[in-house]
Amino acid sequence: MLKIDKVSKSFGGIIATDNVSMEIQPNSINALIGPNGAGKTTLFNLITGKIDIDEGQIFIENNNITNLKETDITHLGIARAFQITNIFPTLSVQDSIKVALLAKQYGLNNMWNRFKAHSINNEAESIAKLSGLTKSYNTISSALSHGDQKLLDIALALALKPKVLLLDEPTAGMGPEERWKMIDRIQKLWKKTKMTVLFIEHDMDIVFDIAQNIYVLQQGAIIAEGTPKEIKSNKKVIKAYLGGGKK
Amino acid sequence: MKFLKKDNFHRDAFIGIFVWFFLIIFYHIFPHPGIHDIIQKVFILGLFAMSLNILIGYLGLIAFGHAAFFAAGAYTLGLFLQSNIVTNLGGFSIPMAIILAIMISSALATFIGIICIRLKDIYFSFLTLAFQMLIYSIILALVDITGGDQGLMGGFPKPPFLGIDLGKPFDFYAFTIFISIITIVMLRQLIESPFGYGLRMIRDNSERPASLGFNNQKHKLIAFIIAGSIAGLAGSLQALLDVGAYPEWAFWAKSAEPLFMILLGGMHSFLGPLMGALIFEVLNDFVTANTRYYGLVLGLVILCFVLGLRKGLLDWILIKYYRK
Numbered sequence: 001m002l003k004i005d006k007v008s009k010s011f012g013g014i015i016a017t018d019n020v021s022m023e024i025q026p027n028s029i030n031a032l033i034g035p036n037g038a039g040k041t042t043l044f045n046l047i048t049g050k051i052d053i054d055e056g057q058i059f060i061e062n063n064n065i066t067n068l069k070e071t072d073i074t075h076l077g078i079a080r081a082f083q084i085t086n087i088f089p090t091l092s093v094q095d096s097i098k099v100a101l102l103a104k105q106y107g108l109n110n111m112w113n114r115f116k117a118h119s120i121n122n123e124a125e126s127i128a129k130l131s132g133l134t135k136s137y138n139t140i141s142s143a144l145s146h147g148d149q150k151l152l153d154i155a156l157a158l159a160l161k162p163k164v165l166l167l168d169e170p171t172a173g174m175g176p177e178e179r180w181k182m183i184d185r186i187q188k189l190w191k192k193t194k195m196t197v198l199f200i201e202h203d204m205d206i207v208f209d210i211a212q213n214i215y216v217l218q219q220g221a222i223i224a225e226g227t228p229k230e231i232k233s234n235k236k237v238i239k240a241y242l243g244g245g246k247k
Numbered sequence: 248m249k250f251l252k253k254d255n256f257h258r259d260a261f262i263g264i265f266v267w268f269f270l271i272i273f274y275h276i277f278p279h280p281g282i283h284d285i286i287q288k289v290f291i292l293g294l295f296a297m298s299l300n301i302l303i304g305y306l307g308l309i310a311f312g313h314a315a316f317f318a319a320g321a322y323t324l325g326l327f328l329q330s331n332i333v334t335n336l337g338g339f340s341i342p343m344a345i346i347l348a349i350m351i352s353s354a355l356a357t358f359i360g361i362i363c364i365r366l367k368d369i370y371f372s373f374l375t376l377a378f379q380m381l382i383y384s385i386i387l388a389l390v391d392i393t394g395g396d397q398g399l400m401g402g403f404p405k406p407p408f409l410g411i412d413l414g415k416p417f418d419f420y421a422f423t424i425f426i427s428i429i430t431i432v433m434l435r436q437l438i439e440s441p442f443g444y445g446l447r448m449i450r451d452n453s454e455r456p457a458s459l460g461f462n463n464q465k466h467k468l469i470a471f472i473i474a475g476s477i478a479g480l481a482g483s484l485q486a487l488l489d490v491g492a493y494p495e496w497a498f499w500a501k502s503a504e505p506l507f508m509i510l511l512g513g514m515h516s517f518l519g520p521l522m523g524a525l526i527f528e529v530l531n532d533f534v535t536a537n538t539r540y541y542g543l544v545l546g547l548v549i550l551c552f553v554l555g556l557r558k559g560l561l562d563w564i565l566i567k568y569y570r571k
Contacts, residue, residue, distance in 0.1 A: 050457075071457055071462055074457075074460030079458070087451075087455070088448055088451035089452070090447065091448070099441075099445065100459050102444070102445075103448070103456060103460060104461065108448075110440055111440045111443075112436060113441065114254075114256070115443065117255065118441060156455070157458075160459060
């Protein structure tokens, strides 16, 4: 589904992404882990076209998306939610989702019909339901709780009906209870929509619990990949990341 | 009336026509030319301020050079009506002149917009200001055409069309308000359309739209052109009223006027700038009649609004009484 082929990126001599190759299977849920500064978000930025790639290529299905524009990559089916919540503060949940729906699928060029009367209510409602935002459907985004803002960020990505969904630390800044709720939500979402998911996460319990496949990034390079079982017993990973104490 | 509760085009159009009729009746009840003059100017300047508020309130771009389009509209209308074409066109020359004024100012807005919208924040503001001063200098330099610092002198004919004679005060009053109301109703439709929500989206977060597969720049440019052409329309109406055009209309101080109106009336409510224009005009009229220190009074009033209400008057009223 998503193929990353020997991708490298450096910023003024500092190597942020070092010859990374990944091949993500359709309908799978994958985790990307690694210590702070390992280059996880940079990799997301490279995939989504937010920053340009120095070397290597990226494909979605059979389309080469290397160094395409961010908007074009989005149209080819990659959507992302952000680590630092990235929403529209003065719009309500409902309006935010509708704007996202219109932005990609129907266009926002219509200057005459009323936005509020647009016949996408059902679609917007189902996305809110999928993201667990039904209760706060009419709330202004800036008044939402932190967790709900994160969910809205994901809902905006879902509105694009992506083939591949990239989630950058969906549980960042949450307490343990909220965290598991979020993970539960993501798992349900993945099962329902059957899209391909790649997420960044710090909590190992969560990663081992829901990911089918795990990629471990260190100093820009992939040092291991495999099922949770394989990763748990991988010596390199234990040494670099999980801490030597565990067996 | 049930349909008045619904926020849609029919309601807005109905309110628009109702207000127009009301103001016409008002004209006959209070036959005081001074009051009529204020109302006309409120609508003309209100259009100007509302066009700027597309950029400031809905798009979040503070344009300092909006008067360039106002002046472009005014000079286009004046020069067109002074030319020989009028004798051939006769009755249709005024509608033609207004349409031409809108077209020329939107062409100018396209040119300036393509360059300016690439920039953000203060850089955008100052580049628009630079373009406006360029237009100002051109107007001053082309003495043979524009009359330089004297302005467009000698007046121009206002041939009647469709039974409307703009030389008569009542016809002018009804016509100006009618055109303004139509524009305002259409602008309302635009602001509440998917396009208008696209503007709010860019205002709220200019980074995210790209990751939603949405092209910011095109949207911004179209909004800039629409704002410029409405300012051009306001300028052409002002030129019709004053039977002339003046270089001060392209000066930076003229761009500050709609900014003051937006501050006074409120940038987050649709009709805020129009209310601001009303406050601005009434202040202008009464203060200049009683004292020489107009600037001082205006400054104090703006201070009261900014420090006291912390928002424009209409924003304040709506928040206090309707959006609890």
